[in-house]
Amino acid sequence: MNPYRILLADDEAALRFLLTETLVDEGYEITEVMDGQEAVNKLQQETYDLIILDYMMPEKTGVEVCEWLRSEAVANRDVPVILLTAKALEKDREKANAAGVTTYIVKPFSPLQLVDTVEELIRVHNKTVDNSQ
Template sequence: TLQILLAEDNEINRFLAEELLKGLGHEVTTVQDGRQALDALARERFDVVLMDVQMPRMHGDEVTRRIRAGEAGDPNVPIVALTAYALKGDRERFLAAGMNDYLAKPIDMEELGRVLARIGSVGKGTE
């Protein structure tokens, strides 16, 4: 079981992703924007952050830079970008911003499981 922070501004996407994650047996905390994500990370520990890239007030890559700079919680928390716009070069841009991986929306169950399993195995090895 992973403690997951889901940062997604779209209510329907947030609901669907939360249901998928809970169905896989994970604990999920949801927020609607980058500011709320930083606040949640400052308050509690998460195993992974699923971060929508296109959010109001603060884009996912900006939130990621702030997390990596130590502004909220564990600066090494795994961050997975969620994006509906998986274009050539995006993966490199997300990784350059400090994200560990990315998932295209709509979220594919197998891909989600693979990413979470990899993050879960990495996290368990360092505790």
């Protein structure tokens, strides 16, 4: 079976490394980028099964990337988006929801929590895609 492809955009190298190692161990194929503009570039060139965005990144925030993604006619438009954030305020959640973020994970979090969320979102998304064809 083809591994599921995930775009991981986070400006923290140590966190990217940890998440990539964890997700690769689970059989996912990971593309890493360091900022929001790189994420947009990748989303225009490649297709993914899931997108993980950090809220606070250089160039564009995770919310800005998600807003762009949901408003463009690109292949990844309907792909689930997980937003990683240290911002736990209600207004930040509302901003994320308005941008089209699927799920919000507040830092610090356990990599295993992320894996569970990734598996669930991919499973639900693929069921929805299968049913709509």
